[in-house]
Amino acid sequence: MLKLRGKDQIAMNTTKKYPKGTFIALGMLIFVPVGIALSIGTGNPGLIGIGPAIGLPIGLAWEEHKKKQGKIKDDVEGEGVGKLSWWTIALGVIFLLGILVMLFYF
Numbered sequence: 001m002l003k004l005r006g007k008d009q010i011a012m013n014t015t016k017k018y019p020k021g022t023f024i025a026l027g028m029l030i031f032v033p034v035g036i037a038l039s040i041g042t043g044n045p046g047l048i049g050i051g052p053a054i055g056l057p058i059g060l061a062w063e064e065h066k067k068k069q070g071k072i073k074d075d076v077e078g079e080g081v082g083k084l085s086w087w088t089i090a091l092g093v094i095f096l097l098g099i100l101v102m103l104f105y106f
Helices: 022-042 045-068 086-105
Strands: 002-005 008-011
Touching: 022 045, 022 086, 045 086
Parallel strands: none
Antiparallel strands: 002 008
């Protein structure tokens, strides 16, 4: 929201709002390498799913915290549909790298 004061504009509300689900995906994204490391370290490829499983509840808690702070956007009809963001692409790349490591390492 901008408040006009003479010729100058002063930003009144500059808090950034994030789309719903951002912190859930970031929590999973952060812990994917943990699952890959556990999988390689133990020699058990079934442990690769542990990382996202740990990151999901952490991301949910993070999302709820930001929602209480008012930093999550309200749902808007049609907003963001069909639009890939940087974290979605990063999650996919890390997941594919994990699969390649599993294919060539095990």
